[in-house]
Amino acid sequence: MAAVDSFHLLYQEVARSCHNHFEFLAVVGALYTVRKGISILYECYSVVRLHVTPHILRRTDLVKQYGEWAVVTGATDIIGRAYAEELASRGLNIILICSNREELHNLSEAIAGAYGVNTSFIHADFSKGHEAYHSIKEVLGNLDVGILINNARVLYEHPQCIMEIPEDKVFEVINVNVAASVMMVRLVVPGMVQRKRGAIVNVSPGTRSQNRNNTQIAASKAYLDKFSRQLQYELRSSGIFVQLLTPLCVRDKHGSSTGIVHSLPFFVPSSEVYARHAVRTLGISSRTTGYWAHSLQLSVYQWVPGWMCTSIGRVLHY
Incomplete structure (x- = not known):
């Protein structure tokens, strides 16, 4: 009889402990759900503020x-x-x-x-390094440059490990994807500071791809972000x-489109539509897809693992 009572007491103690743990996990789950809900609401608000409100209000005189x-x-x-045309x-x-x-x-x-x-146009090859900026300095010297769009970049034709990339290509990526943005900022910022106005837009295509063979490209994006x-x-x-x-995927309005998503204009806008939206975010958001x-x-x-984003992207875009 004593053994039965001891077992019963032990069972009650375990049941109480489990109940307490379940209550704790329920509280944790509720807090997590509330946090995610607030995060989703804030993201929705940000999308409306950034991409809807500017279309309703009068256009800014840039x-x-x-x-x-x-x-x-x-x-x-x-x-x-497209950005230049807009x-x-x-x-x-x-x-x-x-x-x-x-x-x-x-x-x-x-x-x-x-x-x-x-x-006006300036023929300059940023991959050549320092020599590319001589002609740019001469042209921009006395101009009231109000907006700089840093859009120069190179990509790999196919993914390669860092040790497989030719040395010339390594320096090309550094000179174009990294150094060009920094040097262009150095050329136009003094005049902007003097006039106390100006805008600088650094373009870095966004992606969730975790492909290990895009090491240098991913690093150059991280640099531009910071x-x-x-x-x-x-x-x-x-x-x-x-x-x-x-930006994510954008269609060339002058070219043909391939892939499943390219047939969905809401997800893959033409370059003209994209530029119209992106320009309207000037002065509103310091970091945006546009x-x-x-x-x-x-x-x-x-909400989706990186490997899954990569797999889905390959199916939809290629």
């Missing part, structure tokens, strides 16, 4: 707010060209920079003819706005 001239590096790629449509004069002289000339004439603004944050702190008191723009559906995609990615 010339008055930042200055007469905009400089766009990587000007002939999809986003660079700024020109808002009345800014445009200086285009990239390494393809013929495309620069054609784009410069096309923008000037379409939007009635002054345009550089943009620190630059914002440094220049905030000078009236200069700094933004890190992290497009509402891209922001929603990134929010979803936070």
Whole structure:
């Protein structure tokens, strides 16, 4: 009988202990759910504030707010060209920079003819390092540069391990993806500080890919992220706005599209639509995808493992 009573007491003690643990886990679960709910609500609010409100309000006069001239590096790629055209449509004069002289000339004439603004172009190959900036310094010397779009970048044709990448390619990535943004900032910031106005946009395509063979590209993105944050702190008191723009997939309005998602314009906007939305985030958010559906995609990615994002991306985009 004593053995039965002891077992019964032990059972009651274990039951009480389990009940207490279950109560604790329930509280933890409730707090986690509340935290996630608040986080989702805040992300929804951020999307509305950034991507809906600017469309309702009157368009900002970018010339008055930042200055007469905009400089766009990587000007002939999809986003660079569309961003230059959008700024020109808002009345800014445009200086285009990239390494393809013929495309620069054609784009410069096309923008000037379409939007009635002054345009100029600078043929410069950032992969050459320091020598690429001599001609840029001469042109930008006395101009009222109000907006700088750092869009120059190179990507690997296929993923490679760091030891498989040719040495010339390693230096090209460093010179274009990292050094070009820093040097362009050094060239335009003194004038912006003197005028107490200006905007700098560093473009770094966003991705959740965890592919181990993109080491150097991933590192250059991380550098640009940190550089943009620190630059914002440094220049905030000078009236200069700094933004890190992290677009996802964008369609070239002049080219053909492939892949499942490319047939869904809400998720993969044309470069023209993307640039229109991205420009409206100037002065509002220091870090943004530039497009509402891209922001929603990134929010979803936070709930999905990186390897799954990579797998899904390969199926949808290729």
